[in-house]
Amino acid sequence: MTIKISAQYVKELRSQTGAGMMDCKKALQESDGNIEKAIESLRQKGLASASKKLNRTTAEGLIESYIHAGSRIGVIVEVNCETDFVARRIEFQELSRNIAMQIAACPAVEYVATRNIPDAVIERERYIEAGKEDLEDKPENIRIQIVEGRVKKRMDELSLLNQPFIRNTDITIDDLIKSNISLMGENIRVRRFVRFSLGEGIKKSSNNLAEEIENMTNK
Incomplete structure (x- = not known):
């Protein structure tokens, strides 16, 4: 039987370890809510070191693109990591793809993080x-x-990192990235992105034939 873990316990464990929200929740469930045992479990799995990697330089990575069905929305995003080895990993490419899809699904998002x-x-x-x-x-x-x-x-609402992940709304994009930092052992960062919407910024003219005819007959 899986015990229920409060959100406060999960946040406390995350603050102590830097591990992702879902990793913290799972560790607490496996340790019957014992934070110390949960910390040990995360460390053994290499999931408790994400926060220590956040300041490391990220000069590699890839530029991912995503075109939504119907070709009316497009996204280009740069996701960075520390080495080209990680950039070639399937997990990193999948993360970049998910981030691009997330941006496409969130028209209100304009910045990577609130600090930006x-x-x-x-x-x-x-x-x-x-x-x-x-x-x-x-x-x-x-x-x-x-x-x-x-x-x-x-x-x-304007920040990408604060958005609930569209494929798992129990975590944010920030949590998703941190869990991948733990998984791949390198710092990962979204550097920039641009979102395109077909016709955005173009003033569309509407020709009202009835109105044109009325104006002509009144002259």
């Missing part, structure tokens, strides 16, 4: 939220808390 969002964008969102009518009667301290909470939520 310009201060001007954050301040604009803060200004918009602070001016909403539903906050007018709130005490100032409560209003500030609500505004900051809404701004954080909005920033998370």
